[in-house]
Amino acid sequence: MDDSTQRDPVAVGSQVSRLDFDIEWPPKHAAAYLIEEPAPILIDTGDPGDRAETTIREGLAASGYDPADIEAVVVTHPHSDHIGQVPLLREAGAAVYAPRPVLEQLERDPDDLAAGVREIGRSTGYHGEAIDRAVEQAQSSLRRNRRLLAPEAAVPFEFDEPFSVAGREFEPIHTPGHQIHHASVATDLNGERVLFSGDALIESFRPGAIHVGIDYGAYDAVEAFHRAMDRLEERDFHRVFPGHGPVFTDYRGAIETTRSSLETLTGEVLEAVTAVGPAPPTELTRHRVGETRHPAQLLDTLGALGTLEERGRVEYEDRDGVRYYSFRKASP
Template structure:
């Protein structure tokens, strides 16, 4: 299902939620934005940066009879570059930009504090000095890039989680759904007689996005616990249709939520199995024992988050020596 035929009935008029796809260089190879037509058209997310992304935005909108300056509002799920990429072009076109207040605060982060946090965490998880410095550079580059794409002091409306916000004539409720990203928002609203969710990367079929959360910063070991928090925030909500940032549109909200939680459970179990029984191992060593690559760091961040979750539940024990956290099983299954 590509989203091109999702229809809303309003006073007898038929409105279509359009999907605009952008190319990315990693599986699943595309990222989606969504256009909600109306008197004040809304775009959810903004695709990838650069000239190719701008061309895909223009062409994707044109496929449905729109141009960037026809749009009135832009809702952003989270500050990753494949969802922020065309914010500058849309701001230039006069679109009103909405982002979470917590996202804006994070974008104002002091670079020296970020550098210290990443260097400290990199050491704690067992990365060597050269790799740690590369991760510091990666984090700083990411912060600077995201600030260029989404200057926090130039965002029109910073919304609070859980409080409805009027976006033109529509009432939208941003739900705090962390784990993949610490300030991730999923947008709940009613279109016609359907209760819909624009889920960004928190709920995708047929896979689970990595528990990146804060990246390799202080608090990296909270990522999996935060992901479970996101699933709990969604649980029991009656959505008829979900528009994700990747993968197909789906109308099986409960089934996909259950499957996503199971995938997270399976990853946590995999990490537990990789923790030694009689000796302690760093997060890097546990990631390698899982047969995962350290770069890109998605699998390492999953591992760090799972270890934090397992330690909180008492299933593993943490020993700290010379600033390095090492993990061993506690004897509790």
């Protein structure tokens, strides 16, 4: 984007500034938000790298700040395009707040992670070098995220328990699906109830049901996303500041669109099972999307299969650790 810092026309007065970071994968940008008050607070921090550091320094400067002025950083979830500049802010003196389960996840034994990736990767139809690559990618991500969001240096907060940052109260809402320990954080700004939704609720598209990646729990992703929408539906917000896409005010409409997208995904996977089953998830994904370009496409399939199994629409046969899914016919 031409301007790394945008004051969105629907932002609440001048109290929130948006910083947009260019990233290499879809949707090609990520957003962080600066709450401008005597003790400034940053929600998420963009991606790692020199270009992102320049973005954050220039973005803060446009509002009259530098990194040392930031009182605190609040992290919605531990994906690299949201925690990339945490070290910069932490070293400049900001306190870093993150969900307690996220910090616990970062302390996971790499061998346990490898076991989960191997078992679930095998179940999808991966084998040989493909599984080895998945293990290395998962362990590499764990090492990177542990370095960026150092758990021993962060302040944990609990889901659904309000916490205070520099005199401002936030309500953290557990919104899994895109990421298992994702927090959307609510607060009051200029008489409005607003939500910093991270990647849980975006008006222009549904984020991938990444949840845990290829690991234990991957087949729970779509159901988790539905639970997140259930929790959000219990609340009302005037305005939403998402991690991608524009700031928006049609909160209920975005929930409805997200639910509709999840149901469309589930229907597409059921059609694939009906057309080519019995088949493993990798083959079902190829039938659904053609060439698989992004891991999120396979992860969407896994989450939808878990939902379809829970609804009694599909079943699978385990063949040497690989799941072969077929349509479950109704009992006579």
